[in-house]
Amino acid sequence: QQQVKQSPQSLIVQKGGISIINCAYENTAFDYFPWYQQFPGKGPALLIAIRPDVSEKKEGRFTISFNKSAKQFSLHIMDSQPGDSATYFCAANNNAGNMLTFGGGTRLMVKP
Amino acid sequence: DGGITQSPKYLFRKEGQNVTLSCEQNLNHDAMYWYRQDPGQGLRLIYYSQIVNDFQKGDIAEGYSVSREKKESFPLTVTSAQKNPTAFYLCASSMVVNYGYTFGSGTRLTVV
Numbered sequence: 223q224q225q226v227k228q229s230p231q232s233l234i235v236q237k238g239g240i241s242i243i244n245c246a247y248e249n250t251a252f253d254y255f256p257w258y259q260q261f262p263g264k265g266p267a268l269l270i271a272i273r274p275d276v277s278e279k280k281e282g283r284f285t286i287s288f289n290k291s292a293k294q295f296s297l298h299i300m301d302s303q304p305g306d307s308a309t310y311f312c313a314a315n316n317n318a319g320n321m322l323t324f325g326g327g328t329r330l331m332v333k334p
Numbered sequence: 335d336g337g338i339t340q341s342p343k344y345l346f347r348k349e350g351q352n353v354t355l356s357c358e359q360n361l362n363h364d365a366m367y368w369y370r371q372d373p374g375q376g377l378r379l380i381y382y383s384q385i386v387n388d389f390q391k392g393d394i395a396e397g398y399s400v401s402r403e404k405k406e407s408f409p410l411t412v413t414s415a416q417k418n419p420t421a422f423y424l425c426a427s428s429m430v431v432n433y434g435y436t437f438g439s440g441t442r443l444t445v446v
């Protein structure tokens with residue numbers, strides 16, 4: 223019940239295209255869903271996060287869509303750029319503690 | 335500037351040696367975490383600590399040890415019992431009630 227399943231494992235998108243990464247969870251106690259971006263040789267950095275009281279959150283070119291009934295959430299990167307090439311991790315947390323459960327990661331490559 | 339500092343950035347270990355990775359934060363965060371990341375892989379939790387002088391094993395604690403004598407510091411020792419220590423090690427911190435993690439920039443450990 224603590225798993226967060228992330229797909230795809232890798233993704234290649236043309237510059238200007240839309241990158242979509244999906245995550246699914248089982249634990250209905252999860253109430254915080256962040257996305258992290260990691261460049262090679264660096265630590266992950268918080269990109270955007272959502273709570274289940276909203277269905278969508280947008281920050282610049284990055285949007286999280288959240289479907290509570292399906293227990294799924296996704297990251298959309300609009301107008302993808304080569305500089306977006308990185309590994310993206312979804313995660314989930316619940317208010318019983320502060321432990322994040324991470325998805326397996328998606329390696330995104332944006333081709334010029 | 336507040337942040338989380340890992341040192342050294344690169345570390346080489348001979349077979350049979352113990353090595354200690356440093357993690358210091360000045361964010362006044364209560365909780366600290368150690369993760370291991372293998373090439374192309376996700377994040378695996380080694381140890382975590384939510385208060386000083388207390389810590390818990392994560393999913394892959396065997397061959398590792400930690401201490402939490404100060405709120406700001408959470409060093410990780412990779413012992414000779416860890417048979418495959420070559421990996422990228424990430425330290426993170428968070429407030430107990432704020433769900434976001436802040437990650438350090440990582441230490442790359444190589445066995446020579």
